[in-house]
Amino acid sequence: MIKEYRTISEVAGPLMLVQGVENVTYDELGEIELQNGEIRQCKVLEVNGTNALVQLFESAAGINLAESKVRFLGRGIELAVSEDMLGRVFDGLGRPKDGGPEIIPEKRLDVNGLPMNPAARDYPAEFIQTGVSAIDGLNTLVRGQKLPIFSGSGLPHAELAAQIARQARVLGTESNFAVVFAARGITYEEADFFISDFKRTGAIDRTVLFTNLANDPPIERISTPRIALTAAEYLAFDKGMHVLVILTDITNYAEALREVSAARKEVPGRRGYPGYLYTDLATIYERAGRKKEHEGSITLIPILTMPEDDKTHPIPDLTGYITEGQIILSRELHRKGVAPPIDVLPSLSRLKDKGIGKGKTREDHSDTMNQLFAAYSRGKEAKELMAILGEAALSDIDLLYAEFADEFENRYVSQGYETNRSIEETLDLGWELLKILPRSELKRIRDEYLDKYYPITDEESE
Numbered sequence: 029m030i031k032e033y034r035t036i037s038e039v040a041g042p043l044m045l046v047q048g049v050e051n052v053t054y055d056e057l058g059e060i061e062l063q064n065g066e067i068r069q070c071k072v073l074e075v076n077g078t079n080a081l082v083q084l085f086e087s088a089a090g091i092n093l094a095e096s097k098v099r100f101l102g103r104g105i106e107l108a109v110s111e112d113m114l115g116r117v118f119d120g121l122g123r124p125k126d127g128g129p130e131i132i133p134e135k136r137l138d139v140n141g142l143p144m145n146p147a148a149r150d151y152p153a154e155f156i157q158t159g160v161s162a163i164d165g166l167n168t169l170v171r172g173q174k175l176p177i178f179s180g181s182g183l184p185h186a187e188l189a190a191q192i193a194r195q196a197r198v199l200g201t202e203s204n205f206a207v208v209f210a211a212r213g214i215t216y217e218e219a220d221f222f223i224s225d226f227k228r229t230g231a232i233d234r235t236v237l238f239t240n241l242a243n244d245p246p247i248e249r250i251s252t253p254r255i256a257l258t259a260a261e262y263l264a265f266d267k268g269m270h271v272l273v274i275l276t277d278i279t280n281y282a283e284a285l286r287e288v289s290a291a292r293k294e295v296p297g298r299r300g301y302p303g304y305l306y307t308d309l310a311t312i313y314e315r316a317g318r319k320k321e322h323e324g325s326i327t328l329i330p331i332l333t334m335p336e337d338d339k340t341h342p343i344p345d346l347t348g349y350i351t352e353g354q355i356i357l358s359r360e361l362h363r364k365g366v367a368p369p370i371d372v373l374p375s376l377s378r379l380k381d382k383g384i385g386k387g388k389t390r391e392d393h394s395d396t397m398n399q400l401f402a403a404y405s406r407g408k409e410a411k412e413l414m415a416i417l418g419e420a421a422l423s424d425i426d427l428l429y430a431e432f433a434d435e436f437e438n439r440y441v442s443q444g445y446e447t448n449r450s451i452e453e454t455l456d457l458g459w460e461l462l463k464i465l466p467r468s469e470l471k472r473i474r475d476e477y478l479d480k481y482y483p484i485t486d487e488e489s490e
Contacts (some may be wrong), residue, residue, distance in 0.1 A: 029286045032061075039088045042245060043068065043291050049080045050070050055104045055140070058082055063095040068097075069121075071105065082289065083247045084119065090469065099154055104140060107255050108133030113236045114206060117223055120252035122259075126223075127172045137399040138256040141315055142248060148458040150318040152352075154326060155383040156272070157486035159195035159448035160188070162441045163377075165458055167355055170383035171198055172272060172318035174328045174351040179345050180337040184220060187445045188368045189274050189331055193227045194231040195448045196268045206263050207231070210256035210274045213280025218313045226259040236263075240462060253281060259327070264324035264382045266368055271326050277310075278332035282343045295351060298342045305432045319336065338401070353377040373405060389451045395473040396458045400430040400436070402472055407433025425469070432464045450456030 031050070038045040044060075056072045075083040082098075107122045110129050114288060117126035124130060127324075152172035158164055158220045169175050179185035181382075195209045211222060221241045226232040234257050253275050260271045277279075281302060289302035297303035316328035330351070334344050348354055353376040361369035384393040407429040414422055414430060420432065438455055444451060447459075461479045462470060467482055 030099045030101065034094070034096070036091070036093045036096055036098060039091055039093065041153070041223045042084050042247060042288065043073070044053050044082050044084060044088070044090065045119060046080045046082060046092075048078050049075075049100070050078070052100050052114045052297050056103055057103055058098055058100045060084070060089060060091065061099070063092050066090075071251075072100070080132050080290070085245055087245070087246055097483075102136050105251055105255070106136040107139050107258045108136050109259060109266075111263075113259055113266060114263075115233050115235070116237065117237045117256075120212065120238060120244055120248040120255070122238070122255045125239070127476050135262075137258050137262060139251060139258045140311075141254070141258055144317055144319065146312065148319050150320045150322075151382070152318060152327075152379050153326075153382045153422075154198060155388045155451070156196055156198055157451055158192045159367065159450075160191065160370070161443055161454040161457065162372050162375075163192075163355060164389075164451050165393075165399060165440070165454040166372050166380075166448070167353065167375045167377040168380035168383050168389075169177070169327065169329075169377065170379045171327055172316065172325045173353075173379050174316050174376055175353050176344075176351050176355075177329060177355045177357065178332045178339065178347075179331060179333050179357045180359055181333050181335075183359065183362055184368065184445075185276065185331050185333070185357060186221060188357070188370075189329070190222060190225045190278050191368070191445045192329065192453050193226070193272070193274055194237065195423075196272050197451045199232065199451075205234065206271050207235040207271045208238075208256050208260040208263070208271055209235055210240075210273070210275050211277070212240040212252050213242050213277060213284070214239065215242055221327050221430055244282075246287045249281055249284040250288065253312050257312065260326050261315065264326045265319060265322050268323035270324060272329065273326055274329045274331065275312070276331035278330045278347065279335070279343055282309075282386050301342050301348075305342060306349070307347055310350050313347075322484075346472050352379050361437065361441070364437070365439050367444055368441075370441055372401070372441065373408070390455055392459075392473070392477040393446075393451075393455060395477055396455060396462070399462060399470055399472040400458055403429065403432050403462065403469075404436050407431075407436065425466075428465055435464060 033046055035047040038046050060068045069085040070082040072080050073083050110131050110133055112131055119125045152170040154170050154171040155171045177336050192207050197205050227236055238256050260273045263269045264271045286301050314327045318325040332343055335341050355375045356371045358369045358371035385457045410426040410430040
């Protein structure tokens with residue numbers, strides 16, 4: 029029998045102290061029944077003897093300390109899961125918000141999940157095609173990888189996230205691919221953009237969408253990514269699906285964590301964030317991956333806005349330690365009208381070599397990728413020299429590199445948010461751009477690939 033307590037002694041912001049409790053545990057779910065019969069949810073943050081500190085999922089307004097009752101449910105937050113979740117929209121706690129019926133659960137899962145045994149992990153090695161050339165061609169995403177997108181305030185990360193969610197697929201397994209999309213701390217306008225975009229393109233049919241709005245309680249924001257990953261684990265490891273999880277915006281999550289930490293009067297770490305921020309982020313990111321003897325997998329793309337575009341800020345800094353690379357959006361490219369404004373030089377996918385090559389993408393992928401990086405880097409240097417010394421100071425070959433850099437940004441990186449390029453189209457476009465340069469400059473590509481994709485003309489042979 030569930031015991032009820034009328035011993036609420038204090039409410040301070042999102043926190044509430046309940047005295048004289050018995051057998052209450054950390055992370056346990058609770059219900060507060062108000063005088064008018066309204067039920068609100070809460071979660072145990074700390075137990076000290078017979079005192080329990082709980083966090084409210086909803087507003088504290090209207091809670092009468094003397095008349096309200098609290099009962100603890102003996103379990104943590106659970107998510108009701110079923111394949112019927114695909115095509116549905118939920119709030120940050122997994123409750124339907126699309127007007128559809130409640131999910132009839134196949135099972136209920138603890139949202140904190142279970143740690144993945146390192147010995148049971150399988151190495152990421154399969155190419156995921158996003159349809160975005162700057163990712164597929166140069167910073168390849170591999171099934172089971174954690175590849176964050178570092179953005180800045182006002183940059184179009186939402187459009188890029190929606191594009192990847194629409195277009196991403198594992199080649200050859202299209203029917204068994206799903207997307208779990210979780211947005212935290214967003215406005216009504218942003219939530220409507222994601223929902224309407226997925227419905228417009230039909231991507232909603234293979235997507236589970238969780239939206240936590242900016243005016244929702246911070247504790248819900250902390251739970252949303254765990255709820256999304258619980259849905260992903262069910263689809264991946266119970267149903268054998270390849271699941272792409274997109275989490276936006278990790279910065280809003282960290283801010284909610286800081287708010288709760290400050291309310292608990294914990295000793296702050298860097299920039300006021302709790303000292304356990306690294307550990308907390310790791311409990312989210314490390315739920316992605318592949319398991320041996322399981323067909324399914326979870327590939328994770330967390331998106332975060334860097335405060336003041338600062339890569340050394342604690343959130344991107346710690347994220348970079350846990351994940352396998354980063355895709356960086358550039359404010360300068362955005363001003364130029366490049367869409368998506370992916371800055372390919374500082375971007376990095378540490379597992380890109382594992383997902384490319386013969387049988388995965390194409391045999392020339394690795395060589396052309398290295399050559400495009402080198403040529404673009406030299407082209408940018410030539411453009412900087414041109415800005416300082418003038419065009420006349422550049423050699424003919426430097427002018428060609430400068431032209432290559434412009435064409436690379438305008439044609440390869442900039443493709444808009446509706447263009448879905450296959451990996452063959454991306455690789456062919458790379459060769460087309462490399463032909464701006466003389467064949468003798470392509471020193472990073474093996475002769476066998478040059479002969480196949482950049483044959484010597486009669487004029488050159490003479």
